[in-house]
Amino acid sequence: MTSTASGQRKLRLLAVTACPTGIAHTYMAAEKLAQAAEALGIEMKVETQGSIGAENVLSDNDVRDADGIIIAADKDVDRGRFVGKKVLAAGVAEGIHHPERLIEQVQHAPVHEAGGGGGAPRDGAGGSGGGKERSVAYKALMNGVSYMIPFVVVGGLLIAISLALGGHATPEGYIIPKDSFWLDVNNIGVVGFTLMIPVLSGYIAYAIGDRPALVPGMIGGWIAAHGELYGSPKAGAGFIGAIVTGFLAGYLVLWIKKVKVPKFVRPIMPIIVIPIVATTVLGLFFINVIGKPISWVFTHLTDWLGGMTGTSAILLGAILGLMIAFDMGGPVNKTAFLFGAGLIATGNQTVMGMCAAAIPVMPLGQGLATLIRRRLYSEQERETGMAALFMGMFGISEGAIPFAAARPAQVIPANMLGGAAAGAFAGLAGVEDAVPHGGPIVAVLGAVGGVPMFFLAVAIGTVVTAITTNALIGVKERRTRGGGAAAPVNLGLDVGVGVGALVPEPALVGVGAGGVRTETALTPPPPAAEPAEQGEPAEPAAQTEQTEQTEQTQPAERAEDDVLSGYLTSQTVKVQLAAGSKEDVIREMAAMLFGTGKVADPDALVAAAFAREDQGTTGLGEEIAVPHAKTDAVTAPIVGFARSPEGVEWGSLDGTKAKLIFMITVPEAAAGDEHLRILALLSRKLMDTGFRERLTAAPDETAILGVLREIQ
Numbered sequence: 001m002t003s004t005a006s007g008q009r010k011l012r013l014l015a016v017t018a019c020p021t022g023i024a025h026t027y028m029a030a031e032k033l034a035q036a037a038e039a040l041g042i043e044m045k046v047e048t049q050g051s052i053g054a055e056n057v058l059s060d061n062d063v064r065d066a067d068g069i070i071i072a073a074d075k076d077v078d079r080g081r082f083v084g085k086k087v088l089a090a091g092v093a094e095g096i097h098h099p100e101r102l103i104e105q106v107q108h109a110p111v112h113e114a115g116g117g118g119g120a121p122r123d124g125a126g127g128s129g130g131g132k133e134r135s136v137a138y139k140a141l142m143n144g145v146s147y148m149i150p151f152v153v154v155g156g157l158l159i160a161i162s163l164a165l166g167g168h169a170t171p172e173g174y175i176i177p178k179d180s181f182w183l184d185v186n187n188i189g190v191v192g193f194t195l196m197i198p199v200l201s202g203y204i205a206y207a208i209g210d211r212p213a214l215v216p217g218m219i220g221g222w223i224a225a226h227g228e229l230y231g232s233p234k235a236g237a238g239f240i241g242a243i244v245t246g247f248l249a250g251y252l253v254l255w256i257k258k259v260k261v262p263k264f265v266r267p268i269m270p271i272i273v274i275p276i277v278a279t280t281v282l283g284l285f286f287i288n289v290i291g292k293p294i295s296w297v298f299t300h301l302t303d304w305l306g307g308m309t310g311t312s313a314i315l316l317g318a319i320l321g322l323m324i325a326f327d328m329g330g331p332v333n334k335t336a337f338l339f340g341a342g343l344i345a346t347g348n349q350t351v352m353g354m355c356a357a358a359i360p361v362m363p364l365g366q367g368l369a370t371l372i373r374r375r376l377y378s379e380q381e382r383e384t385g386m387a388a389l390f391m392g393m394f395g396i397s398e399g400a401i402p403f404a405a406a407r408p409a410q411v412i413p414a415n416m417l418g419g420a421a422a423g424a425f426a427g428l429a430g431v432e433d434a435v436p437h438g439g440p441i442v443a444v445l446g447a448v449g450g451v452p453m454f455f456l457a458v459a460i461g462t463v464v465t466a467i468t469t470n471a472l473i474g475v476k477e478r479r480t481r482g483g484g485a486a487a488p489v490n491l492g493l494d495v496g497v498g499v500g501a502l503v504p505e506p507a508l509v510g511v512g513a514g515g516v517r518t519e520t521a522l523t524p525p526p527p528a529a530e531p532a533e534q535g536e537p538a539e540p541a542a543q544t545e546q547t548e549q550t551e552q553t554q555p556a557e558r559a560e561d562d563v564l565s566g567y568l569t570s571q572t573v574k575v576q577l578a579a580g581s582k583e584d585v586i587r588e589m590a591a592m593l594f595g596t597g598k599v600a601d602p603d604a605l606v607a608a609a610f611a612r613e614d615q616g617t618t619g620l621g622e623e624i625a626v627p628h629a630k631t632d633a634v635t636a637p638i639v640g641f642a643r644s645p646e647g648v649e650w651g652s653l654d655g656t657k658a659k660l661i662f663m664i665t666v667p668e669a670a671a672g673d674e675h676l677r678i679l680a681l682l683s684r685k686l687m688d689t690g691f692r693e694r695l696t697a698a699p700d701e702t703a704i705l706g707v708l709r710e711i712q
Helices: 023-037 060-065 094-099 101-108 135-168 181-207 211-225 240-255 266-305 314-326 331-344 350-358 359-371 381-392 397-406 408-429 440-444 452-483 541-551 555-560 582-594 600-616 676-687 689-697 701-708
Strands: 011-018 044-048 054-055 069-073 087-090 168-170 174-175 502-510 515-523 619-621 627-629 638-648 658-666
Touching: 011 023, 011 060, 011 094, 023 069, 023 094, 023 101, 023 440, 069 101, 069 174, 069 541, 087 101, 094 619, 101 359, 135 240, 135 381, 135 397, 135 619, 135 638, 168 266, 168 582, 174 397, 181 211, 181 397, 181 440, 211 240, 211 266, 211 515, 211 689, 240 266, 240 397, 314 350, 314 359, 314 408, 350 408, 359 381, 359 397, 359 408, 381 397, 381 440, 440 452, 452 619, 515 600, 515 689, 582 600, 582 638, 600 658, 638 701, 658 689, 689 701
Parallel strands: 011 044, 011 069, 069 087, 627 658
Antiparallel strands: 044 054, 168 174, 502 515, 638 658
16 A cells, blocks of 8 residues: 555556557557656556557556546457446547546546446547547447458358369259268358357447447347348348347447446346346347348348349349349348249249349459558458458358448448449340359359350449449548548659659549549659759758768668667658658658668558558647558568658647657568567657657757667
């Protein structure tokens, strides 16, 4: 028990900091909170949940003796261990910019009760969360999608591999012999696919209502996926039903938590009462209220399609394509598929041909979209896009579900437009399919009549889907940010021009998948402090002098300039930036890092940095910006540093322009955690006012490296 000189017990607080990437903000918030607590004479221990995992973990004894806990995080943090303690939740940026305010507020925060909420801060809860705080609904949806993706990828790829290596086209469909090894592989994949819908629903609910909501969410998702429970044996509600049950379960649990119960009942509320009540209510509600309309839709859609068999093939193909693409395994999709499959036995194979052309369009289109405009997608989405392309080849439309669940307003309309285009063209061309399956695989195995037209229909639908998806995402992005997004850049480096002297100049290069696209060509900057001779790029005087000194430096001396375990060197320091905007600074620093030989794809590095900025500014305030990215565009961890005397507008919450800019980039699969530990040290050191002042005052590159060498 810590006491002051007067014998009065010292206030003891705990804190947890976390951000989505876990590279910079996590450690900066921790350092700021610790500094503020020390200045106020308060004892504080801070747990950081960064990319290298949890450090300085809070023990049971720490929690027992604490007077309050501050959670400064932009991602889910388990609060179950803080029951009975005052808990204040805020965004990680609040921990960086207003640590004293959080310390004051936590002393009057409400006591966290058993089963009471978890995760990132909710609207209005203990702080702003740092600017553009995502809504609870958005965070919950993304939480469900992130947990669902591995099930989609593993299940889908196992099914695709088993069909490719062990399957045969038959009139009953694509069949794997019963005594085949590949049937076991296929069954394992089917388990993965079966679980993906409950997992999506369960983790949406978990993000809203914490652990008591997980069971009702998962069971609700299972009910949604199994139509036989509510009179629709041939088609469940699919992923759309899972989203509905996830939100219903989460908010139902939150409502039940508000019910006042006797004290002796409270300990069993989160583990017995809430899960049982919520699961029962949700299950009965879905079966008896939501499930009946789904069954009705399935029956009447089938009857309606039956009346259209004599109409225009183009119109019928477009309608079937729309239905196939709408819910990818849900009742509308299954109605169209079973309608086409049922007509094969009557000798009409053209209707199934329309369906077969539309089935692969969604995963192929979404996968193509991630390749065309990579900056619009996270690294995980791009990896999922590659898996979706593979699944699409085998007619597994569910490969597009993660994209549709994450961005339903953009992806579902794009899928439907592409599906309609593929179905209509297949109907016009008279494509036939003799087996109830879709995708390029059925054509390769000889089950399709009119193979060239079939592939052309698939290609048309895929391209339409990809272009429309990216266009709609781009529109949303521009509306969200109030202006056009920076386009992918082309760092076309001229061999005759020094990398460090290049700055971007926009040039219209043509029409890409998302319409007219501006890319960037690198050209020499205008003259700096002194005019350069014709044909030579200008360079600040201090930097020119340092360059001349560097050329005379021996290898042994050069090695002494390396700081941050060699991740930052004399090659990655720039005394004065030429660029004046955030986007141009990122391009200029990427060009500088390219000179190290550790950047394999400069375009992808810049795109990854832009994508990270789209998620939220990396301007940390106090004239600091730390743009960063995890990308395989680099072959090893690199840290670059540059100064901007005038400052660059970076969207920092405190309104300051960035003058000290670190660019951090690491490979996706970088071995070990050492680089992340170094980055954590950097983040903490940047919160030292004296360190920042010395870094700003350093006259040249050598002096800058000397200051940076303080980071240990």
